[in-house]
């Protein structure tokens with residue numbers, strides 16, 4: 001059996017060696033006090049700007065600060081309030097950026113989970129600084145990735161930045177993080193299953209070929225990382241270590257591929273809509289991982305529907321003939337996305353991915369002739385949506401929209417809008433290409449509502 005320590009040697013170490021940015025990754029129990037020595041290996045600056053929110057600071061900041069001081073650093077802590085949660089936005093990163101810009105002698109160290117890491121990453125990049133990240137929860141896959149998924153003027157984009165020069169994760173700290181946060185990370189990792197399905201579609205249609213570095217880094221190990229979801233909820237060290245290694249590998253896969261394709265597809269497009277809306281449930285903003293969990297199950301339900309179709313019998317001529325023009329698509333987009341700023345950005349994405357009739361016809365020809373093989377690839381790769389929903393719930397993550405306060409109508413509207421917000425080819429685009437968007441949405445929606453899911457369980 002492959003253990004997580006094994007994977008640190010065989011998967012993460014080569015990824016670090018290949019990385020142009022990250023020089024060191026430390027994962028293990030009781031490692032927090034090694035932060036000072038690690039940062040000392042990374043910089044000869046004398047002073048550290050410790051970026052955290054107060055929860056992250058409580059969880060790890062004190063030990064990190066002491067260890068930095070023991071390594072000879074003067075530490076200036078910049079701690080944001082954890083309630084309300086800091087927003088994943090460029091605006092929220094401004095205090096960190098300003099502090100770094102004002103003092104070239106400061107070396108940034110982020111102590112926290114997703115948002116704090118992304119804010120620090122962005123601020124460090126903007127001021128031409130390297131940074132070290134200390135993880136406090138296995139809550140998302142972005143610790144080691146180059147991009148920072150932040151909202152800029154309300155539109156969520158993955159801003160090209162730079163991965164950390166080093167990352168440290170103390171498994172004792174991570175196992176003690178609120179269980180729901182590790183559940184969110186499990187959801188973010190689970191999304192890679194659906195995202196892999198999207199990449200298989202793009203590959204099969206010759207739109208975006210699967211590569212032989214990033215794909216195996218994630219997809220060859222995904223099922224092992226997702227195995228034993230109960231351990232995530234109960235704080236089992238081994239399950240959480242596997243999850244953490246998985247999330248770390250995904251970050252490197254994104255760096256190796258130069259985009260978030262290895263990590264994000266229709267599942268993330270759905271999640272990004274709720275993140276842009278600032279969707280809240282029970283008085284709190286819904287986290288990235290929770291939104292991805294729900295997006296993942298919805299996306300897998302669409303794949304379940306797809307593999308039950310017989311695309312070898314597509315009436316390609318009729319589909320191409322009745323396909324809406326770009327102008328008609330823009331009208332549909334306007335209806336699907338009422339927010340003007342988001343719609344404006346989405347219009348660029350739509351234009352970039354709009355297929356001419358010739359391209360559209362060629363895709364349908366490929367689908368017709370290659371369908372049995374493609375269907376087989378998808379079925380081998382994907383989880384059925386119900387299986388994934390059960391795993392997510394065991395891990396303590398939400399699986400269905402109502403579990404994060406999203407009604408069926410809202411979910412349907414989200415799926416309609418999400419199809420437009422990225423040029424990346426996903427199942428949404430395939431459903432459009434085969435002229436079956438409405439049919440597929442109508443078929444899956446009842447499966448994702450409380451009544452049927454409760455009856456089924």
Ligand SMILES: [Zn+2]
Pocket residue numbers: 140141188268288292
């Ligand atoms: Zn994600």
